[in-house]
Amino acid sequence: MLSRSKVLIKPSQEQAAELLHYALQNQLLAILACNCKVDYHGRASSRLEWGERLVIIKRDRSLLIHRNTGYEPVNWQPPGCLFHVSFSEGNLLVRAVRKSPHEVVDIFISDLQLAAALELSDYGAFAMYLTEEDMKQAVLKNPFLIEEGFQPITEERSLPTGFVDILGRDSKGNLVVVELKRESADREAIIQLYRYVEHLRKGNPSVRGIIAAPKITKSAHILLKALKLEFKQLTPEVCSKYVKRGEGEPLKSLT
Amino acid sequence: MLSRSKVLIKPSQEQAAELLHYALQNQLLAILACNCKVDYHGRASSRLEWGERLVIIKRDRSLLIHRNTGYEPVNWQPPGCLFHVSFSEGNLLVRAVRKSPHEVVDIFISDLQLAAALELSDYGAFAMYLTEEDMKQAVLKNPFLIEEGFQPITEERSLPTGFVDILGRDSKGNLVVVELKRESADREAIIQLYRYVEHLRKGNPSVRGIIAAPKITKSAHILLKALKLEFKQLTPEVCSKYVKRGEGEPLKSLT
DNA sequence: GCCTAGGTCCCGTGA
DNA sequence: TCACGGGGCCTAGGC
Structure with a gap:
């Protein structure tokens, strides 16, 4: 060769x-x-x-x-x-x-x-799994991953301040903004979520904001409480169980 | 070899x-x-x-x-x-x-x-110029780069919310928070600056916030105005003229 | 170890 | 083209 x-x-x-x-x-x-x-x-x-x-x-x-x-x-x-x-x-x-x-x-x-x-002859496919996009697809198809009764409205919605990962309603009909993070949620993530929620709360104070991530940093948690936002633990690994990628190739887990 | x-x-x-x-x-x-x-x-x-x-x-x-x-x-x-x-x-x-x-x-x-x-024998020094750190040193030694009468207080100060690039006072004695950016300042930079300023303004509404960068994006400028922050144009190139690095080796500019 | 911030970040996406 | 957000980001610096 x-x-x-x-x-x-x-x-x-x-x-x-x-x-x-x-x-x-x-x-x-x-x-x-x-x-x-x-x-x-x-x-x-x-x-x-x-x-x-x-x-x-x-x-x-x-x-x-x-x-x-x-x-x-x-x-x-x-x-x-x-x-x-x-x-x-x-x-x-x-x-x-x-x-x-x-x-x-x-x-x-x-x-x-x-x-x-x-001369490197390279046509091999490259596929990545356990990404934030995978988490999103898993939640869209299995909304209970956020909470019982949660229903996505549209996959994504553009706001003047940026993009929302997932917009939906809870079982009581309240608007819910969901921000997904593949890793630990930090202060920046909270601020990002708050931008969306603050904008929506202007016409509707009952709007909820949920950050869904494997964990959350200490200072981010303090900020979260102060801004009346919520944290839902959700890992890419759990999401991957609800998402089929490619030809249904199962994902191996770390052993 | x-x-x-x-x-x-x-x-x-x-x-x-x-x-x-x-x-x-x-x-x-x-x-x-x-x-x-x-x-x-x-x-x-x-x-x-x-x-x-x-x-x-x-x-x-x-x-x-x-x-x-x-x-x-x-x-x-x-x-x-x-x-x-x-x-x-x-x-x-x-x-x-x-x-x-x-x-x-x-x-x-x-x-x-x-x-x-x-076997790669490599002991050559590596030096980088025109960094944000260079801008900081230039401003600390030449505070007028921000504005006439500006005086840094301490090089850096840790706040509960994070770090301040430069803290100082203007000619009237007002507290000034300066955030440096090597490239175009975006909304994130404004938000970052606002976090510090908001914290300091609680006990002192006259606190000013200045973002010093080569330029600023349109949406960042709108946000800046809304939050009563200020923009000062400052490029790494200008800063480099006020900063001696290494043995005073002059920096070449792009031709 | 966690957390924060910078980078010649790179890269994709959308306006 | 610019602007914005994600990344297995990596890396450095504090604590």
């Missing part, structure tokens, strides 16, 4: 430049393991002094520069930027330019351990 | 496993270009079907799985997780386990284009 892939060990700057051109032209993924320094200017600015890093250019022309530690790239450029490969003061210079916002990453490369152009 | 680095082209699963052990033992960075499928279970769940990807394990035991497009890894594990390399149903299985929260990534690898263990 090497097909159009090429790997060079300890290439010269010229060989690496040629490989980069080859990868960019053929929409292959390029990797360089190299000694480099990096300048970035754009929304912010940064300077990375000389050291050995991994430089990755993907076929969608995104750029990642990774150090030997850390989840995050030290410098990067999102997909779609333009690359210029040149030579400058004895170094191989790779410039990645993003149009909007205007941002420039300059990589000065002195020597290389490895350079590779890889 | 190859030193302890090793590169294998089209290795067998057994050779790749050996290389992974070697990299993990010697705290080298490991790269695999391989056909794989990936399961993730933890805070959420995901399934990635078979396809060719780049798998990176860093010396701090972080894991990145990159497809041939996109800035973000499709699956990952932050630093510090535990790796188990084994063989399962004809595949090389790499399992990365995170303790807290408990999360598991399973990578099933069928065949490999490339496997490398790289």
Whole structure:
């Protein structure tokens, strides 16, 4: 399966430049393991002094520069930027330019351990489960997950202040605003919910606001009480039991 | 500089496993270009079907799985997780386990284009400029950037509701809360500022709230007016002129 | 451990 | 294009 892939060990700057051109032209993924320094200017600015890093250019022309530690790239450029490969003061210079916002990453490369152009054939589907959207679908189809007698009115409703996750009525006919959180509800979540509820309460003081989440932070709970909102414990895991995704593939739980 | 680095082209699963052990033992960075499928279970769940990807394990035991497009890894594990390399149903299985929260990534690898263990010697300093912190330092040393006569009281003050960027007094002695934003101030920023101001206004209705940012969104401006808060235009670029970083290295501007 | 806030956040969605 | 909210966000800093 090497097909159009090429790997060079300890290439010269010229060989690496040629490989980069080859990868960019053929929409292959390029990797360089190299000694480099990096300048970035754009929304912010940064300077990375000389050291050995991994430089990755993907076929969608995104750029990642990774150090030997850390989840995050030290410098990067999102997909779609333009690359210029040149030579400058004895170094191989790779410039990645993003149009909007205007941002420039300059990589000065002195020597290389490895350079590779890889053809990665990848059509595999990716599916994510246990998201906030899953919780929403579960509640819409099983309103009792919020409380007995709860009935959603519309799936979502746009208000001047933003969006409501779920709007409904309780068994007594009171308007209920439900805000879903996949993880612990914090103060921001309460404030968000309160914006909606406050707006609706103006014409109707009986409007209820319920935050449905696995748990709630201490300070969020204090705020919740002060604003006369309610908390309903609801986890993505419980919701997943009420929601069929894909071809009904059951979700495995952590063991 | 190859030193302890090793590169294998089209290795067998057994050779790749050996290389992974070697990299993990010697705290080298490991790269695999391989056909794989990936399961993730933890805070959420995901399934990635078979396809060719780049798998990176860093010396701090972080894991990145990159497809041939996109800035973000499709699956990952932050630093510090535990790796188990084994063989399962004809595949090389790499399992990365995170303790807290408990999360598991399973990578099933069928065949490999490339496997490398790289020793990346990297001691280069990284410095970032034009951050919110830079704006703060600039304002603390040059309070007139907010307005004539402004005087910071303390650098930062913790309130029951959170943190204040800068607290000070104006030329008439009124308390002033300043919230800094590096980019356009949105409604969330206004709400955040209002939380502090509202708290302080209870004992002192003359308290002012100023949001200092390059610009402000339309809806944030409306909210600002309604809450009797103020906007002061201030850019990170202007602030950078009043702040010396490192050895006084001047910041280049975009040209 | 929890909680808060920032980020060159990225990314999708909708106006 | 801007604006807004979600994310397995990650990461740093307090407590």
